[in-house]
Amino acid sequence: MVEEYPRNLTELEADFGTEEACRAYLARLRWPDGFLCPRCGGGRSWPVRGVLLECAACGCQTSVTAGTIFQDTRTPLRVWFRAMWWVTTQKNGASALGLQRVLGLKKYETAWTMLHKLRHAMVRPGRDLLTGRIEVDESYVGGEEEGLPGRLNLKKALVVVAAQEDGPGIGRIRMRQIIDASAESLVPFVRASVEPGSVVHTDGWAGYFPLERNGYPHEVTILKRKKKTPSELLPRVHRVVSLLKRWLLGTHQGAVSQKHLDYYLDEFTFRFNRRRSKSRGKLFFRLAQQAVAVDPVPYDQIVHPNRRKAKPQSVGVT
Numbered sequence: 001m002v003e004e005y006p007r008n009l010t011e012l013e014a015d016f017g018t019e020e021a022c023r024a025y026l027a028r029l030r031w032p033d034g035f036l037c038p039r040c041g042g043g044r045s046w047p048v049r050g051v052l053l054e055c056a057a058c059g060c061q062t063s064v065t066a067g068t069i070f071q072d073t074r075t076p077l078r079v080w081f082r083a084m085w086w087v088t089t090q091k092n093g094a095s096a097l098g099l100q101r102v103l104g105l106k107k108y109e110t111a112w113t114m115l116h117k118l119r120h121a122m123v124r125p126g127r128d129l130l131t132g133r134i135e136v137d138e139s140y141v142g143g144e145e146e147g148l149p150g151r152l153n154l155k156k157a158l159v160v161v162a163a164q165e166d167g168p169g170i171g172r173i174r175m176r177q178i179i180d181a182s183a184e185s186l187v188p189f190v191r192a193s194v195e196p197g198s199v200v201h202t203d204g205w206a207g208y209f210p211l212e213r214n215g216y217p218h219e220v221t222i223l224k225r226k227k228k229t230p231s232e233l234l235p236r237v238h239r240v241v242s243l244l245k246r247w248l249l250g251t252h253q254g255a256v257s258q259k260h261l262d263y264y265l266d267e268f269t270f271r272f273n274r275r276r277s278k279s280r281g282k283l284f285f286r287l288a289q290q291a292v293a294v295d296p297v298p299y300d301q302i303v304h305p306n307r308r309k310a311k312p313q314s315v316g317v318t
């Protein structure tokens, strides 16, 4: 599909002034080769009452938003589109309070829920693994942060980060909250984030030792006579962690709870990995594209992410 996106706010307003225009755009993103029935795979449909599509083959009714993060929303798509625009065009992202103000939403919860759903869409299903040389290290986030103003309203949480080496700089990253620094926590993270055969560079912590037999050439750097600090040892990971902390303290003013931290890590990663993208509109396009590609997140699962996740209905009607 041709990448089609607004280049500025004026174009956004002109292109997405109606629910119909928003729905048509989402349909082009979701079904670039034309309608695909979620039940039978049929390719022909009839519109029903404007919003629904009825499959010509099996008669099932669906909509472009069913089975996406927009499922069951009571917020107009026009408002969603403006939220996506705001989130992707603000250099440091948006807080729920900021979004509520700019969209003129009555309830804070509406802005908060939209942002969490959008963060969910920032993780691309089946995204590529990092390749090349990868630094991996874990770090505590939360509480009083040394050298940074303010305080994270978050008990200490352990976050593991993988950062692709790009010369002296940083390529793409992945990160996740883990319960401890055991091999059982660290190795699955590396396997989910890094292509086997890539060199993984860590400190001398034993939790990383099984990497070698999991197919990763493992490079270990250990502190020699304490001449170097840990941040010099794995400088990329530590730069990422320090940017993450600044972002949590700045944009979100530290108001991030531990059970929701993963959503924030996803947003941070999405932004970081696209930080060199010159076109903000392209970020909007990516987010909209992913929003119709991921499963819906029920409100209950956003609020209580650690509860057993119910498999959402794949065929639903909004």
Ligand SMILES: [Zn+2]
Pocket (backbone or CB within 6 Å): 037, 038, 039, 040, 041, 042, 055, 056, 057, 058, 059, 060
């Ligand atoms: Zn069908």
